[in-house]
Amino acid sequence: MQNFTFHNPTRILFGQGRIADIAQEIPQGAKVLITYGGGSVKKTGTLDEVRQALTGLSLFEFGGIEPNPTFETLMQAVELARRESVDFLLAIGGGSVIDGTKFIAAAVPFDGEPWDILARHAPIESALPLGTVLTLPATGSEMNCGSVVTRRATQDKLFFAHPAVFPRFSVLDPTKTFTLPPRQVANGIVDAYVHTIEQYLTYPADAKVQDRFAEGLLLTLIEEGPKALADPENYAVRANIMWTATLALNGLIGAGVPQDWATHMLGHELTALHGLDHAQTLAIVLPAMLQVRREQKRDKLLQYAERIWNLGDGDPDARIDEAISRTRDFFESLGVGTRLGGYDIGADAIPALLDKLEQHGMTALGEHQDVDIERSRKVYELAL
Amino acid sequence: MQNFTFHNPTRILFGQGRIADIAQEIPQGAKVLITYGGGSVKKTGTLDEVRQALTGLSLFEFGGIEPNPTFETLMQAVELARRESVDFLLAIGGGSVIDGTKFIAAAVPFDGEPWDILARHAPIESALPLGTVLTLPATGSEMNCGSVVTRRATQDKLFFAHPAVFPRFSVLDPTKTFTLPPRQVANGIVDAYVHTIEQYLTYPADAKVQDRFAEGLLLTLIEEGPKALADPENYAVRANIMWTATLALNGLIGAGVPQDWATHMLGHELTALHGLDHAQTLAIVLPAMLQVRREQKRDKLLQYAERIWNLGDGDPDARIDEAISRTRDFFESLGVGTRLGGYDIGADAIPALLDKLEQHGMTALGEHQDVDIERSRKVYELAL
Numbered sequence: 001m002q003n004f005t006f007h008n009p010t011r012i013l014f015g016q017g018r019i020a021d022i023a024q025e026i027p028q029g030a031k032v033l034i035t036y037g038g039g040s041v042k043k044t045g046t047l048d049e050v051r052q053a054l055t056g057l058s059l060f061e062f063g064g065i066e067p068n069p070t071f072e073t074l075m076q077a078v079e080l081a082r083r084e085s086v087d088f089l090l091a092i093g094g095g096s097v098i099d100g101t102k103f104i105a106a107a108v109p110f111d112g113e114p115w116d117i118l119a120r121h122a123p124i125e126s127a128l129p130l131g132t133v134l135t136l137p138a139t140g141s142e143m144n145c146g147s148v149v150t151r152r153a154t155q156d157k158l159f160f161a162h163p164a165v166f167p168r169f170s171v172l173d174p175t176k177t178f179t180l181p182p183r184q185v186a187n188g189i190v191d192a193y194v195h196t197i198e199q200y201l202t203y204p205a206d207a208k209v210q211d212r213f214a215e216g217l218l219l220t221l222i223e224e225g226p227k228a229l230a231d232p233e234n235y236a237v238r239a240n241i242m243w244t245a246t247l248a249l250n251g252l253i254g255a256g257v258p259q260d261w262a263t264h265m266l267g268h269e270l271t272a273l274h275g276l277d278h279a280q281t282l283a284i285v286l287p288a289m290l291q292v293r294r295e296q297k298r299d300k301l302l303q304y305a306e307r308i309w310n311l312g313d314g315d316p317d318a319r320i321d322e323a324i325s326r327t328r329d330f331f332e333s334l335g336v337g338t339r340l341g342g343y344d345i346g347a348d349a350i351p352a353l354l355d356k357l358e359q360h361g362m363t364a365l366g367e368h369q370d371v372d373i374e375r376s377r378k379v380y381e382l383a384l
Numbered sequence: 385m386q387n388f389t390f391h392n393p394t395r396i397l398f399g400q401g402r403i404a405d406i407a408q409e410i411p412q413g414a415k416v417l418i419t420y421g422g423g424s425v426k427k428t429g430t431l432d433e434v435r436q437a438l439t440g441l442s443l444f445e446f447g448g449i450e451p452n453p454t455f456e457t458l459m460q461a462v463e464l465a466r467r468e469s470v471d472f473l474l475a476i477g478g479g480s481v482i483d484g485t486k487f488i489a490a491a492v493p494f495d496g497e498p499w500d501i502l503a504r505h506a507p508i509e510s511a512l513p514l515g516t517v518l519t520l521p522a523t524g525s526e527m528n529c530g531s532v533v534t535r536r537a538t539q540d541k542l543f544f545a546h547p548a549v550f551p552r553f554s555v556l557d558p559t560k561t562f563t564l565p566p567r568q569v570a571n572g573i574v575d576a577y578v579h580t581i582e583q584y585l586t587y588p589a590d591a592k593v594q595d596r597f598a599e600g601l602l603l604t605l606i607e608e609g610p611k612a613l614a615d616p617e618n619y620a621v622r623a624n625i626m627w628t629a630t631l632a633l634n635g636l637i638g639a640g641v642p643q644d645w646a647t648h649m650l651g652h653e654l655t656a657l658h659g660l661d662h663a664q665t666l667a668i669v670l671p672a673m674l675q676v677r678r679e680q681k682r683d684k685l686l687q688y689a690e691r692i693w694n695l696g697d698g699d700p701d702a703r704i705d706e707a708i709s710r711t712r713d714f715f716e717s718l719g720v721g722t723r724l725g726g727y728d729i730g731a732d733a734i735p736a737l738l739d740k741l742e743q744h745g746m747t748a749l750g751e752h753q754d755v756d757i758e759r760s761r762k763v764y765e766l767a768l
Contacts (some may be wrong), residue, residue, distance in 0.1 A: 001623040003399025008392070015641060047679060077709025174385075206620035209628050212600025220592045236590035239385040242638070244593050256398060256627070329675075 001207045004256040010143045011169040014243065016235070017173045019049050024058075025131055025169040027090050033057040033086040035077060037065050037093045041135065044179055046092060050133060060084055067092070068271060068278070069100030070152040071115060078107045080112065081128070089166075094184075095139025095191075096194045098132050102147035102165040105130045112150040118149055118158040127178070133171045136153045136180060137242040138188030138279070139250025140195060142170035148203060148268075153193040155202055155272040172246065174238035182229055186334035187279035189225040192245035193218060193330075198261050199254040199288070201300050202367040207257045214253045215307050222308070262365035263289045266376055267358045271293035274345055283331040283338045288382035290324045292375060340384050350380045385591045388640040394527045395553040398627065400619070402555045403433050409439075409515055410472050415442040417463060417470040419485045421449050423475045425519065428563055430476055434517060444468055449477070452655060452662070453484030454536040455499060462491045462498065465512070473514040475551075477573075478568075479523025479662075481710070486531035486549040486747050487512045492685040502542040510684045511548035516554045520564060521626040522572030522663070524579060524633025526554035531653075539656040540744070556630065558622035570718035571663035574595055574608040576629035577602060577631055577714075578666040582645050583638040585674070585684050586751040591641045598637045599691050604628045609718060649672045650760055651739045658729055667715040667722045672766035675709045676759060680752055689735035724768050 026032060030326035032054060034047070041047040051059060062077040065347055081089070081104060091101035101252060105127040116122035133143045141147070146161040176317070177185070200214035222241055229236045230283035247253070269280030276284075294301060298320070305311040305323035312319075327340045354373050355361065371379075397405055404476070409414060416438060418431070423747075425431040435443060446461040465473070465488060475485035491498035500506035518526045532547040578732040584598035584711070604624055610763040630635070650673070653666030674690045679687060682704070689707035696703075710724045721727060738757050741747065749755035755763075 005397055007395035011391035013389055115388045208624045209600060209631060212603060215595055216593060216596025216600055219596060224592060240592045247593060
C-alpha cells in the first residue's frame with residue numbers, strides 16, 4: 001500500500017425527505033445563492049422544496065449552468081454573488097452544476113483572473129462555503145473537492161481541486177432520481193463504473209481493502225444498474241446506485257493505490273471536440289484502452305475477470321478478452337454505445353483529438369505514464 | 385437502505401514515516417498533552433519520535449492509561465490538563481489510550497461532574513481538540529467519535545459518543561505494529577472482525593454497498609490475519625490490517641443499515657467482572673450469539689456463509705452451522721479461545737453477568753431488541 005492522506009469532511013444527509021434538514025447546515029442569516037441547470041429542478045418541485053426548507057434566509061438564484069459547465073456562464077454567477085455579497089452557495093443538480101458551483105465558490109473571493117484557477121492552477125486561499133442537493137448520481141462531485149470546467153471559446157476542459165471546495169453537506173435523496181431520463185441514468189452508471197476502474201484496474205499494490213471495496217462498487221453497479229432502467233421508482237435500487245456513485249469518487253478507494261485516469265483524459269477531448277456526453281466518451285475509450293494496455297494491466301485484469309465476471313478458469317488471455325468484452329456488453333446493455341462509429345465519428349477525427357491531447361500536455365498518461373500520443377492513437381483507432 | 389447521516393472529519397495520515405507530519409496538524413504555539421499507556425511507546429521509540437516531530441511546542445506527558453481505561457486514572461490527566469491550560473491532546477497507543485483521551489478531551493472543559501458524561505449522557509458543548517498516533521489496530525477509535533470508559537470502583541463499563549471528540553488527525557504507521565505481542569495482534573483482528581459483523585450480520589436492508597464493503601473487510605481479515613502473526617514485519621500485511629480495522633468502525637459500513645451490538649454488550653460484562661481482554665469476550669460470545677439467534681439472522685447468515693466461507697450449496701441449516709463453526713475456528717486459529725471454560729469461567733458465573741446486564745438496562749439488545757435476559761442466559765450457557 002502506498003502512503004496516503006485521507007480527509008473527507010463532507011456531511012452526507014442520505015434518504016427520502018432529507019432536504020427538510022438543510023437549514024440546520026447553513027449559518028443563520030446567510031445570503032444563499034441557489035445554483036441549478038436547465039430547469040428540471042423547477043418542474044420536479046425540488047427547487048421549491050429547497051426554497052421552503054430555507055424560509056427566512058435571503059435567497060438568490062442562478063439557473064442555466066450547462067452540462068460540461070462553461071467558464072463564461074459561471075462568471076455571470078460570480079458577478080451576481082459578488083454584487084449581492086452572497087455568503088453561501090447551494091447547488092441543486094448533478095456533477096455539472098456541482099462542479100460549476102465549486103468554481104464559483106473559489107472564484108468569488110479570488111484576487112486575480114479566475115481563469116487562472118483552472119489554466120495555471122493559481123493557488124486559492126479561500127472559497128465560499130457550499131452545499132449540494134444531488135439529483136443525478138454519477139460524478140461523485142457531491143463528496144469530493146474536484147471540479148471540471150470548460151472554456152467555451154477554446155473548448156478547453158480543465159480541472160482544479162482544493163480542500164476549500166469540499167461541500168459542507170450534500171443531500172442524497174434517491175427519490176429525486178426517479179424522474180431522470182434513461183440516458184442520464186445510464187450515463188451515471190457508466191461514469192461511476194469507470195471512476196472505479198480508473199482507481200482499481202492498474203497494477204497490484206497490496207491494497208486488499210481498496211480492491212475489495214472497488215470490486216463491491218463494480219458488482220453493485222452491474223447488479224443494480226439494469227434495474228434502475230427497468231424499474232425507475234424502485235427506491236432501494238436508486239439508493240444503492242446513488243451511494244455507490246458517491247463512494248466511487250470520494251477519495252476512499254483511491255487512497256494508497258496507483259491511479260490511471262487515461263481513459264478520462266482521452267474522453268475529455270471527445271467531449272470538447274464532438275460534444276459527446278462524458279459517460280459516452282468513457283464507454284468508448286475504456287474497452288479499447290484496456291486492450292491496448294493489457295500487458296501492463298495483466299495481473300489486475302485477471303483479478304477483475306475472476307472477481308467481477310466469475311472468469312477464474314481457462315486460458316488467461318481468453319479470460320482477459322472475455323472480461324473486456326463483458327465490460328463493453330454491460331455498457332451497451334445500458335444503451336451507451338461503445339464505438340466511435342456509433343456516434344458518427346470516423347478515423348479522420350483522430351488527428352485533431354491527438355493534437356488537443358498534445359496541446360494539453362497529455363503525453364504521458366496512466367499509472368506508468370506510458371500512454372503517449374502513439375498509444376493514444378491506437379486507443380482511438382481501436383475504438384472506431 | 386435506511387436514512388442516514390454520515391460525517392467523518394478525521395484526517396488520516398497513513399504510512400511509514402508519517403509521524404514527521406504531525407506538527408502541521410497542531411496549531412502553532414499549542415500546549416500539547418501527550419497521553420499513552422504502559423510505557424511500550426518509550427521502549428519502541430515512538431514517544432521520542434513524536435517529541436522530535438513536535439520540537440518547539442510546549443509538551444506535557446501523562447502515561448499509565450490502562451487497558452479498559454478507568455475514570456479514576458483519566459481524571460488525573462484532566463486535572464493536569466486543567467492545571468497546565470493544555471489546549472491539544474495527542475494520544476499514542478491503541479483503543480484504550482485513544483478512548484481515554486477522548487474522555488479527557490470532553491471532561492477538561494466540562495462544567496459539572498465529568499462522570500455524568502458517561503453515566504447520564506450529560507450534554508457536551510465542546511472538547512479539547514485531539515490527535516492520535518495509532519500503535520494497535522483494533523478498535524477503530526482513531527477514526528470515530530466514541531469512547532468506552534470503566535469506573536474502577538464499580539466495574540461499570542460505559543460508553544459516550546460526541547462529534548467534538550473525533551480525532552482531528554490520526555497517524556497510521558504500519559511499522560509501529562511490528563513489535564506488538566501476538567496476543568494483541570490476534571485481539572485486534574478479532575475486534576475488527578466482530579465490529580464488522582455487528583453492523584453486517586443482522587437482516588437484509590437492501591444496502592448492497594454496505595454489505596459488499598463489510599464482506600471486503602471480513603475477507604481481508606481472514607486472508608491477512610494469520611500472516612500478521614506468522615510474519616510480523618510484513619509491511620503490506622500490517623498495512624492492510626491497520627486500514628481494515630479503522631474502516632470497520634468509522635461509521636461507513638454502519639451507515640443506513642440495522643446494527644446489532646448485543647455481542648459487545650454481553651462481552652463488556654465479562655471484561656468488567658472477570659478481566660478478560662475485550663476481544664476475548666467477543667470471540668467467546670459471538671459464535672454462541674449467532675447460534676441462539678440463527679432464525680432471526682437466517683438470511684444474512686446464509687449470505688455470510690456463501691460470500692465469506694464459500695458455502696453456497698447444500699442444506700441451508702448445515703451451511704449456517706458450518707459458517708458459525710468456521711468463524712469459531714478462525715478465532716481459535718489466531719490463538720483466541722472461544723469458550724468460557726478456556727478462561728476458567730463456569731456456569732456459576734452466569735447469574736452475576738445477567739445481573740450486571742439488567743443493572744445496565746441491557747434487557748432488549750440487538751437489531752430487533754429481542755435479546756432479553758433469558759436469551760442472554762442462553763448465549764452465556766452455549767458459550768461455556
